[in-house]
Every structure is written in structure tokens, then in C-alpha cells.
Amino acid sequence: MRFETSTIKDIAKALGLSTSTVSxxxxxxxxxxEETKKLVLAYAEKVNYRxxxxxxxxxxxxxxxxxxxxxxxxxxxxxxxxxxxxSIAYDRGYHVIISQTHESYKQEKLNVEHLASxxxxxxxxxxxxxxxDINYLRELYAKGLPIVFFDRVPEDFATHKVIANNFKGAxxxxxxxxxxxxxxxxHLTNSENLSITRERLKGYKAALAKxxxxxxxxxVKYCQHxxxxxxxxxxxxxxxxxxxxxxxxxxxxxxxxxCIMALKKTNPEIAHKIAIAGFxxxxxxxxxxxxxxxxxxxxxEMGQVxxxxxxxxxxxxxxxxxxxxxILDTELVRMQKIxxxxxx
Amino acid sequence: MRFETSTIKDIAKALGLSTSTVSxxxxxxxxxxEETKKLVLAYAEKVNYRxxxxxxxxxxxxxxxxxxxxxxxxxxxxxxxxxxxxSIAYDRGYHVIISQTHESYKQEKLNVEHLASxxxxxxxxxxxxxxxDINYLRELYAKGLPIVFFDRVPEDFATHKVIANNFKGAxxxxxxxxxxxxxxxxHLTNSENLSITRERLKGYKAALAKxxxxxxxxxVKYCQHxxxxxxxxxxxxxxxxxxxxxxxxxxxxxxxxxCIMALKKTNPEIAHKIAIAGFxxxxxxxxxxxxxxxxxxxxxEMGQVxxxxxxxxxxxxxxxxxxxxxILDTELVRMQKIxxxxxx
DNA sequence: AAAAACTGTGCAAACGTTCCCAAAAACGTT
DNA sequence: AACGTTTTTGGGAACGTTTGCACAGTTTTT
Numbered sequence: 001m002r003f004e005t006s007t008i009k010d011i012a013k014a015l016g017l018s019t020s021t022v023s024x025x026x027x028x029x030x031x032x033x034e035e036t037k038k039l040v041l042a043y044a045e046k047v048n049y050r051x052x053x054x055x056x057x058x059x060x061x062x063x064x065x066x067x068x069x070x071x072x073x074x075x076x077x078x079x080x081x082x083x084x085x086x087s088i089a090y091d092r093g094y095h096v097i098i099s100q101t102h103e104s105y106k107q108e109k110l111n112v113e114h115l116a117s118x119x120x121x122x123x124x125x126x127x128x129x130x131x132x133d134i135n136y137l138r139e140l141y142a143k144g145l146p147i148v149f150f151d152r153v154p155e156d157f158a159t160h161k162v163i164a165n166n167f168k169g170a171x172x173x174x175x176x177x178x179x180x181x182x183x184x185x186x187h188l189t190n191s192e193n194l195s196i197t198r199e200r201l202k203g204y205k206a207a208l209a210k211x212x213x214x215x216x217x218x219x220v221k222y223c224q225h226x227x228x229x230x231x232x233x234x235x236x237x238x239x240x241x242x243x244x245x246x247x248x249x250x251x252x253x254x255x256x257x258x259c260i261m262a263l264k265k266t267n268p269e270i271a272h273k274i275a276i277a278g279f280x281x282x283x284x285x286x287x288x289x290x291x292x293x294x295x296x297x298x299x300x301e302m303g304q305v306x307x308x309x310x311x312x313x314x315x316x317x318x319x320x321x322x323x324x325x326x327i328l329d330t331e332l333v334r335m336q337k338i339x340x341x342x343x344x
Numbered sequence: 345m346r347f348e349t350s351t352i353k354d355i356a357k358a359l360g361l362s363t364s365t366v367s368x369x370x371x372x373x374x375x376x377x378e379e380t381k382k383l384v385l386a387y388a389e390k391v392n393y394r395x396x397x398x399x400x401x402x403x404x405x406x407x408x409x410x411x412x413x414x415x416x417x418x419x420x421x422x423x424x425x426x427x428x429x430x431s432i433a434y435d436r437g438y439h440v441i442i443s444q445t446h447e448s449y450k451q452e453k454l455n456v457e458h459l460a461s462x463x464x465x466x467x468x469x470x471x472x473x474x475x476x477d478i479n480y481l482r483e484l485y486a487k488g489l490p491i492v493f494f495d496r497v498p499e500d501f502a503t504h505k506v507i508a509n510n511f512k513g514a515x516x517x518x519x520x521x522x523x524x525x526x527x528x529x530x531h532l533t534n535s536e537n538l539s540i541t542r543e544r545l546k547g548y549k550a551a552l553a554k555x556x557x558x559x560x561x562x563x564v565k566y567c568q569h570x571x572x573x574x575x576x577x578x579x580x581x582x583x584x585x586x587x588x589x590x591x592x593x594x595x596x597x598x599x600x601x602x603c604i605m606a607l608k609k610t611n612p613e614i615a616h617k618i619a620i621a622g623f624x625x626x627x628x629x630x631x632x633x634x635x636x637x638x639x640x641x642x643x644x645e646m647g648q649v650x651x652x653x654x655x656x657x658x659x660x661x662x663x664x665x666x667x668x669x670x671i672l673d674t675e676l677v678r679m680q681k682i683x684x685x686x687x688x
Numbered sequence: 689a690a691a692a693a694c695t696g697t698g699c700a701a702a703c704g705t706t707c708c709c710a711a712a713a714a715c716g717t718t
Numbered sequence: 719a720a721c722g723t724t725t726t727t728g729g730g731a732a733c734g735t736t737t738g739c740a741c742a743g744t745t746t747t748t
Contacts (some may be wrong), residue, residue: 005487007734018698023736031695050461054401055734058703063398074423074627082417086444095462098442100430117394118439143349260631282628283418287604289633351704362728367706377726399704402733 006047015043026051057119066310067115068098069108069125071226077253077281077299078126081150084303085124092311094121103228105130112136122146122310124303127154129191129226146313146320150306151297153195153325160309161325164297166196169330170203173277173295174249176332178211182247182275186219186240188259189251190226197222200251200279219243227254230262237262241270250278260288275335285333293335298328350391359387370395401463410654411459412442413452413469415570421597421625421643422470425494428647429468436655438465447572449474456480466490466654468647471498473535473570490657490664494650495641497539497669504653505669508641510540513674514547517621517639518593520676522555526591526619530563530584532603533595534570541566544595544623563587571598574606581606585614594622604632619679629677637679642672 008026012019017036024032025040026049043049057063066089070078082098089096097120099111108128113136115123123145127134134154141147141159153161177185187204190197201220208215221236223229237259240248250256256278263271277293285294305326313320352370356363361380368376369384370393387393401407410433414422426442433440441464443455452472457480459467467489471478478498485491485503497505521529531548534541545564552559565580567573581603584592594600600622607615621637629638649670657664 008736009734019735020699020737021697023734024697027736031697033696036696052402052734053462054398054407055703056736057398058396058402058705058733059735059737061703073417073426074420076418079418079423083444090458095441095458097439100427114434114439118397257628257631264630284601284626284628284632286608287601287633288628288631352706353704363705364707364729365727368727371706375725375727380726396704399733400706402703402735403705403707405733 005052006049007052008049011040011043011047011049015039062121062314063119064094065118065120066094066096066307067112067118067120067123067125068096069101069111069115069123070098071101071103071126071128072254073098073100075253076283077151077297080281080299081126081303081306084300084305085307086303087300088304088307088311094311101128103129103226105132109136112140116140116145120145122148122314124148124150124306124310126151127194128152129194129224132193146310148306148310148313150302151196155195158323160306160313160323162302162306162309163195163199163325163327164302164330165327166199166330167203167206169279169295169297169332170200170249170251171207172203172330172332173279173293174204174207175210176293176334177247177249177275177277178207178213180247180275183213184219184243184245185213185247185249186221186243186245187249187251188221188223188236188240188255190222190255191224192222197251204249216243219245223255226252227258230258233258234262234266238266241267245274247275247277250276252278253280253282256280256292256294257282257288260290260292263290279330291335294333296331296333298330302328349396350393351396352393355384355387355391355393359383406465406658407463408438409462409464410438410440410651411456411462411464411467411469412440413445413455413459413467414442415445415447415470415472416598417442417444419597420627421495421641424625424643425470425647425650428644428649429651430647431644432648432651432655438655445472447473447570449476453480456484460484460489464489466492466658468492468494468650468654470495471538472496473538473568476537490654492650492654492657494646495540499539502667504650504657504667506646506650506653507539507543507669507671508646508674509671510543510674511547511550513623513639513641513676514544514593514595515551516547516674516676517623517637518548518551519554520637520678521591521593521619521621522551522557524591524619527557528563528587528589529557529591529593530565530587530589531593531595532565532567532580532584532599534566534599535568536566541595548593560587563589567599570596571602574602577602578606578610582610585611589618591619591621594620596622597624597626600624600636600638601626601632604634604636607634623674635679638677640675640677642674646672 008019008022012022021036022040025037026044068082068085073079086096097115099115101108101111105128108131125147137147148160150162153163174185189200205215221240223232223236225232227233250259272290279295281296281299352363352366356366365380366384369381370388412426412429417423430440441459443459445452445455449472452475469491481491492504494506497507518529533544549559565584567576567580569576571577594603616634623639625640625643
């Protein structure tokens with residue numbers, strides 16, 4: 001059961017021209033008479049000709065497709081990034097292939113290699129929380145695959161990167177908690193492997209320092225699985241409670257929602273007494289109970305910027321050697337501004 | 345800047361064989377001596393040979409890719425369906441290309457045609473709420489493109505379909521509201537174009553009938569944009585309130601969350617007095633305030649089943665003429681079971 | 689009026705596969 | 719040793735494009 005369309009050959013035959021002439025007319029390049037061009041275009045329109053992208057790809061040795069690696073599409077931050085990526089990619093004639101790691105290094109490597117073997121023209125990637133060894137990416141990069149990192153980026157990889165201002169976002173959230181009177185502000189965060197974890201920790205520390213609050217390591221809990229394993233998260237929350245935090249700054253989308261759930265499940269009586277400020281791009285945050293202050297990342301824009309950088313690398317005539325790290329500002333959405341808190 | 349790999353030709357040259365022999369050894373088909381095969385495989389392994397999928401696609405006239413059309417990936421129901429699709433597709437050697445309609449017919453048509461021109465081997469689609477004319481799909485189908493519908497399906501299109509038991513889900517949710525003492529149960533739903541809207545309305549009516557409650561058309565409100573336009577949704581909620589509903593059965597994920605938001609925004613004083621039961625696959629439902637009873641669809645499984653059906657069509661030797669409509673059961677997750685309601 | 693330059697077109701190769709067909713090699717039978 | 723049969727291999731076309739090169743026809747230059 002196959003699906004047939006007309007080809008350049010069919011058009012050439014029907015019009016008594018050569019395939020090269022037809023190709024030229026269609027691509028609108030090289031010298032060709034206005035007349036023939038019109039003739040060809042009219043006929044192509046009539047038979048609803050669609051160039052076969054596979055043949056084109058084979059000839060041009062590129063696929064006009066971009067690979068995307070994220071941990072989870074069922075995560076608002078990443079789905080917004082993907083929307084940003086698509087908005088640029090489709091305009092520029094690329095389509096995207098999305099792969100999920102579910103925070104597994106093994107899965108990430110498998111997916112990247114699968115995409116590379118599918119001859120993608122470039123890769124946009126946010127590393128999984130497990131990832132420590134990125135040599136497989138270096139190899140692909142060395143072979144000529146353009147790569148742009150976003151959100152979770154490695155430190156020592158010379159290519160374009162796009163991140164949020166994690167330091168400032170963390171600082172703002174922590175400061176907000178302090179300014180609303182909290183003195184024991186804990187920090188719940190992701191795997192130490194991740195760049196975002198380190199940067200956000202710095203922001204947290206800086207805010208404490210500004211208000212002369214001592215930094216206590218025992219108030220910082222890491223979740224290796226980024227909230228994918230609820231037991232791990234519950235354990236972390238449980239370990240935090242004996243220190244009686246009155247505020248928690250949480251470092252990621254999934255941890256933020258997961259932590260509120262864990263609190264409600266294990267310690268409902270204190271859940272609404274602890275103020276929470278966390279990174280999250282969930283658009284449902286207004287419905288949450290207990291409510292929280294959220295740090296929103298410019299996810300859509302991050303996707304756009306990363307895609308523009310990637311396409312510039314793909315289409316560069318000569319190897320790119322100057323790389324940028326773009327840092328986008330986060331936005332603090334304060335609890336007070338969120339509707340519905342009167343219910344608490 | 346291009347990215348090079350070894351080809352069958354390189355292997356043939358290096359080993360002093362012909363490309364046909366190498367191809368045969370690699371594909372493990374046709375007669376070939378054990379010895380040569382081993383030799384070729386060992387060498388291929390050594391140089392890390394990866395068949396060029398584009399060349400293969402051109403030759404075999406298929407791309408090993410499946411197109412997916414959904415309204416929004418930032419919707420838990422759809423992202424779970426996509427996970428189900430991927431779980432099967434990757435196992436069977438296909439990759440997937442995801443497109444979003446954002447509930448626009450124009451966008452849907454554009455995306456489908458773009459995918460078709462990218463030579464996908466088959467299409468999995470949940471129609472947009474605006475879609476009324478599916479002739480463009482009929483044309484593609486007639487040309488030989490296998491199509492399987494899921495969730496939002498057309499009535500008069502002879503192909504495989506996979507849906508949830510919308511009637512029963514709606515019945516259960518409405519019955520639940522009635523059994524918890526509600527007597528004025530309104531119904532907030534999607535565009536009338538959608539199959540799911542009609543089926544869920546029937547379930548709602550059946551539950552009312554069972555308990556001898558009169559059906560009142562004014563208690564049913566349709567949202568053409570499925571909650572994508574918050575003004576429309578707010579307007580619908582506003583129009584419902586004068587009838588003093590004590591319960592609302594809501595027909596979709598986005599409407600459910602949107603309605604709670606609208607209630608909290610416009611009528612906070614009554615928001616928590618109205619019981620809500622709605623279709624939603626959000627995993628954050630436990631955090632919501634006011635809380636709600638939810639009808640969960642087996643989204644992951646729906647994706648799996650749809651993909652299996654699609655691949656069976658793609659790989660069928662002869663045109664398929666017997667079609668199935670698979671109906672999967674929903675699950676009612678009652679408010680009482682949800683943690684955290686003690687906060688209300 | 690011849691030479692030079694330009695314009696429009698066609699031929700054919702190439703991209704990396706798969707697979708039909710034929711040729712060659714290996715083996716068995718008389 | 720000659721033949722037939724089977725197994726293994728190679729040649730080459732095809733998938734649908736793009737594009738360098740050559741060539742014919744036209745226009746411009748000298």
C-alpha cells in the first residue's frame with residue numbers, strides 16, 4: 001500500500017523538457033527563461049507537485065531536521081521550550097524530532113545516537129540529571145554535528161548555550177522568602193551534576209548572605225532523580241522537617257510540585273505553614289494549595305534563541321569558532337499576586 | 345560543515361567485495377556465505393558503520409516515520425498519549441514527528457500536509473476542535489496514507505479508531521456528583537464538532553435520567569475553543585452561575601483547570617461550594633483547590649493501541665478493509681481519595 | 689563579418705541504498 | 719573428464735533529486 005505523487009521526471013516528460021530544467025524552474029535558481037519557469041510552475045501547481053524531501057536530503061546530504069532531547073515533554077517548562085523551538089524551526093524549513101530521556105543517561109545516549117543515525121542536521125539538548133560523561137556528544141560534535149545546549153548545560157564544551165539567569169532567579173526567590181519573614185529557609189534541589197543546580201545554589205547562598213543569615217548545609221537536600229522517584233523526594237522532605245524550616249526554596253518544576261504533594265501526604269498539618277518559592281512553569285500554579293511563589297523561566301524564548309543559534313551553525317559556510325552563552329531573565333511571580341490565596 | 349560516516353561502498357572497497365554483497369551481509373537476507381557475512385559484519389562494527397536511513401528510505405519508498413497531530417503537547421492527556429505512541433513506535437523501528445494544532449483547523453491542515461510532504465508512512469491524529477471538513481484527510485487516505493484516529497474521531501471515516509469510553513466516563517462522573525447530593529449538575533464542554541463532546545453529553549444525560557433528574561439545556565455550555573480562550577470560558581462559567589449549580593461535570597482537561605481558575609477569579613466566594621468532576625489527566629490534581637473528582641483516560645495505553653493499529657496498516661501486504669474502533673475504559677478518581685482535601 | 693560573451697537548455701553523474709539478473713565458483717554425479 | 723546443479727558473488731539499474739559541464743543559439747563587441 002503505497003502512496004504516490006508526481007515527480008520531476010513526470011513533469012519533464014509531460015512538458016517535453018529535461019529534468020534539470022524542471023528542477024531549476026522549481027528551485028528558482030540559475031539562469032532560466034521566465035517563460036519556461038512559468039510553464040513549469042503552472043503545471044507543477046496543476047498536478048500538485050511536492051518535491052520528495054528524501055531525495056533532496058540524499059542529494060544535499062542534509063535532512064532539514066533538528067533533534068531535541070529533553071527529560072520529559074509532560075513538563076511545562078520543556079513543552080514551552082519545544083513550542084519556541086518549533087516556532088522558529090518551521091519558519092526556516094526544518095522539522096523537529098523530539099526524544100525524552102526520563103532523566104536516564106543510558107536513554108539519553110541511546111536517543112542521541114538514534115537521532116544522529118537518522119541524520120539530523122543539528123541537536124538541541126538539555127542534559128539528563130544522570131549525565132556526567134558527555135564524551136559521546138564530543139565525538140558527534142567533532143564529526144561535525146552542530147549542538148546547542150539549553151537549560152542544563154555542561155561547563156566545558158565549546159558551543160552555543162542558552163540558559164536562564166539561574167543565579168538571579170534563585171536569589172530573588174530566596175530573598176522573597178526572607179523578606180516575607182522567613183528565617184529558616186531550606187533548599188530542595190536537583191542532582192549536583194546539573195549546571196542549574198550549582199547556579200541556583202549560588203543564588204540561594206547569596207540571598208542568605210545579603211541578609212546575614214548563616215548558610216547551613218543540612219538545609220540543602222539534593223534529589224538525584226529530579227523528583228522522578230517520589231520516594232526519594234519524600235525522603236528528602238522528611239529529612240528537612242526536623243530543622244523546622246519556615247520556607248523552602250525549590251529548584252525545579254517537578255520538585256516544586258512533588259514537594260507540595262509530599263508535604264500534603266506526609267505532614268498535612270504543617271504543609272500550609274511552610275512558605276514555598278520554587279522554579280516552575282506550570283500554568284496551573286494558581287490552583288495549588290498550599291500556594292506558592294514561582295520563578296518562571298522564559299521557556300518559549302529559550303527555545304527560540306537556541307534554535308536560531310543552532311540554525312546559524314548548521315547553515316554556516318565555515319566552522320563556527322566563536323560561541324555565545326545567552327542568559328535570559330527569569331520572572332518572580334509572587335504569591336500575593338496569584339489569585340485564590342484567600343482560600344488559605 | 346558536514347558530518348561524515350562510512351558507507352557500504354567504503355566497506356566494499358576496503359574488503360574487495362561488491363556493494364551488493366556487503367548489503368546482503370548487513371541485511372542478513374538472501375544467500376550469502378557465513379564467512380563473508382562474518383567478515384563484513386566485523387569490519388562494519390570496526391568502522392562503526394550506520395546505514396544511511398535516507399538512502400534506504402528513498403530506495404524503499406518509505407520513511408519509517410509516523411506523524412502525530414494533537415492540539416497541544418502541554419496537555420497531560422496528550423503528552424501521555426505521545427509517550428504511549430513512542431513506546432511502541434521506537435520498538436518497531438519508527439520515529440515520530442509531533443505537530444500541534446492549537447485547536448486551529450487551518451494549522452491542522454497545514455501540519456498534516458507538511459507531514460505528508462515529508463513522506464511519513466502513517467498518521468495518528470486527534471482532530472482540532474475547529475475541524476469540520478476532513479476532506480483533505482480523505483484525499484490523503486485515498487492516495488494511500490494510512491491514518492488512525494484517536495480521542496477525537498470523525499464518525500464517517502472508515503479506518504481504525506481508538507477512543508476512551510466517553511459515555512461511561514461521563515456517566516460515572518455525573519453519577520458521582522448526584523450521589524454526593526448534588527441536584528443541579530451543570531455540564532461544561534467542548535465544541536460540538538467533537539465526537540468526545542457528543543459522547544460525553546450522552547453519558548451526562550443518561551446519569552441524570554437514571555436518577556430522574558430533568559435535563560435542562562441551559563445547564564450545558566459549549567466552549568468552541570476548548571478553553572484555549574480564557575474569555576470564552578469565563579463567559580460560559582458566568583452564564584452558568586445564575587442557575588446556581590451545586591455541581592459541574594466538565595468534559596475536558598483544559599476546561600477543567602480553566603473552569604476552576606475562572607471560578608476563583610470571578611466568584612471566589614462560591615468557588616469552593618461547587619463540586620466539580622471533570623475529565624483530566626493532570627497529575628497535579630491532588631494540589632488543586634478547590635479539589636475535584638477526575639475522570640482519567642488511559643492515555644498511555646491509547647497511544648500504544650493506536651500505534652499498533654497504524655503499524656499494522658503500514659505493514660499490511662494488501663489494503664486493509666476491516667476496521668476496528670477500540671474503546672478503552674476510563675477511571676474515576678474520587679475527591680475523597682485525593683490527598684489534601686482536609687485543607688478545604 | 690568574425691570573434692567574444694551571454695543565455696537557456698540538456699546530458700549525465702552523484703547521493704547511499706536495495707535487489708534483479710547473470711556470471712562465476714564450488715560441488716556432485718555419471 | 720564432462721556435465722548439471724547449487725551456492726555465492728558482482729554488475730548495474732533504480733529510487734528522485736541537484737548541479738557541473740557542454741553545447742547550441744542569440745546578442746554584443748571589435
